[in-house]
Amino acid sequence: MKNNKKFCSSIFPFFLSIFCLPHLLLQADASAAPEDFIRQPPRKIVYTQHKRSESEPQQVHVSLVGKDNMRVTWITEANHVPSTVEYGPEPGKYIGKETGEHSSYHYFFYRSGKIHNVKIGPLDPNTTYYYRCGGYGPEFSFKTPPASFPIEFVVVGDLGQTEWTESTLSHVDNKDYDVLLLPGDLSYADTNQDLWDSFGRLVEPYSSRRPWMVTEGNHEMEIFPILHPQGFKAYNARWRMPYEESGSTSNLYYSFDVAGAHIIMLGSYTDFDQDSHQLKWLEADLGRIDRGKTPWVVVLVHAPWYNTNTAHQGEGESMRKAMEELLYKARVDVVFAGHVHAYERFTRIYDKKADSCGPVYITIGDGGNREGLALTFKNPASPLSLYREPSFGHGRLRILDENRAHWSWHRNNDSDAFMADEVWLDNLSKSKACRDGKDEQSVKDEL
Ligand SMILES: *[C@@H]1O[C@H](CO)[C@@H](O)[C@H](O)[C@H]1NC(C)=O
Ligand SMILES: *[C@@H]1O[C@H](CO)[C@@H](O)[C@H](O)[C@H]1NC(C)=O
Ligand SMILES: *[C@@H]1O[C@H](CO)[C@@H](O)[C@H](O)[C@H]1NC(C)=O
Ligand SMILES: [Fe+2]
DSSP states (O other): OHHHHHHHSSSSSHIIIIIIHHHHSSSSTTSSTTSOOOOOOOOOOOBOOOOSSSSSSSEEEEEEEEOOOOOOOESSSSHHHHHHEEESSSSTTTEEEOOEEEOOOOEEEOOOOOEEEEEEEEOEEEEEEEETTTTEEEEEEEEOOOOOOOEEEOOOOOOOBBBHHHHHHHHHHHHSSEEEEEEEEOSTTOOTTHHHHHHHHHHHHHHHSOOEEEEEEEGGGGOBTTTTOOHHHHHHHHSSOOEEEEGSSSSSSEEEEETEEEEEOOOOOOOOOOOOOHHHHHHHHHHHOOTOOOOEEEEEEESOOOBBTTTTTTTTHHHHHHHHHHHHHOOOOOEEEEEESSSSEEEEEEEEEEEETTTEEEEEOOSTTTOOOOOOOOOOOTTTEEEEEEEEEEEOOOOOOOEEEEEEEEEESSSOOOOSEEEEEOTTOOOOOHTOOOOOOOSSSSO
């Protein structure tokens, strides 16, 4: 087994995908995780077939662009299909039509289909639109987010494409929401490009109906020396996010505003040190926030900065050191991370100490991927860690108004009505003590 593993990772991905795939799919993420913890059995991979014609759209997903536009992304096998989207607020009556752009990419012997990206709008808030891609195939619909509170986000990390993923998505679907946020690790294709296509088809019933806003995890890298040294080839081609609109030069980090919330998507797997573009961009982005317009500031990142699981210990530490002070001074309300396949909620923290002016840190890497759960937490528990559990599930952040938000975590094992964990969050930017810079902190608890 060991030898086989070595053999599989040392030869070209072509052979790797043909001969070693089944083996790699079964193996845990040995490169990143220590092998001394036991995971709950993963469930089977679900391969989602393409069932439409080659001109018809597949893998449809929508994402927010700017104040009142949506980007529609889909893939066709046929090259003649135009990158156009027809749309309107009534089924079958398309009053708008936009043309966008297309691309494709190679990865070793794999060649992607035609990837279409079309920006449509301006659109009314909180409104259902019906749309058709490239003039072929079925009609889809999505609902735009509201322009003001309340707004509800679903947060789900490390999704993958297993029977657990299906369970998570059906729980997500049980209750309406406005925008889905994903802090990295989408398809777990891990160089097998067909699995990117399969993932796109698996999530289409969800990602074509509500905007999905994602950032990258380690499983998006797919770096191969010399031939694909930059990585993120499939991810950047398939999951284009609105980075130019927020002044970023990279699809790997960006921000956007929606209904009184400023959401920042950070990149754990691109430069973040003192001289990095990402750090300078983050500083400028935080400086531009107007808390009068967006009272809530939410950050997503893949590798957690705070983590009491034995898996992936310390992996977010250098990024924390580079960026935590910026987030703290900007009074970021909450930081979501993935990567660790479990759920964990911390109190408000700054610099490893409880601090009532720091963000709440939440790890939500339990979307359902093939690697299973990170079962073991360090003991004794830190007093900063308020709830931790290795179970598959998803979270919901419902922002009621400029003062209050409600966070809940929903286990796949339970019916959706049941909240395994929940907490009310108060307006941090409006807290007088924090605003005046007099941080009323309790330094009793340390990590
Ligand atoms: C969005 O529309 C729904 C149904 O039409 C309505 O109940 C809700 O209040 C609206 N939300 C906002 C924020 O306008
Ligand atoms: C924060 O929200 C609470 C609850 O709505 C409200 O009572 C309080 O006045 C708000 N604080 C500030 C400083 O606005
Ligand atoms: C899942 O739910 C069932 C029924 O409520 C319960 O018996 C079982 O112990 C739960 N499993 C876990 C792992 O929580
Ligand atoms: Fe990860």
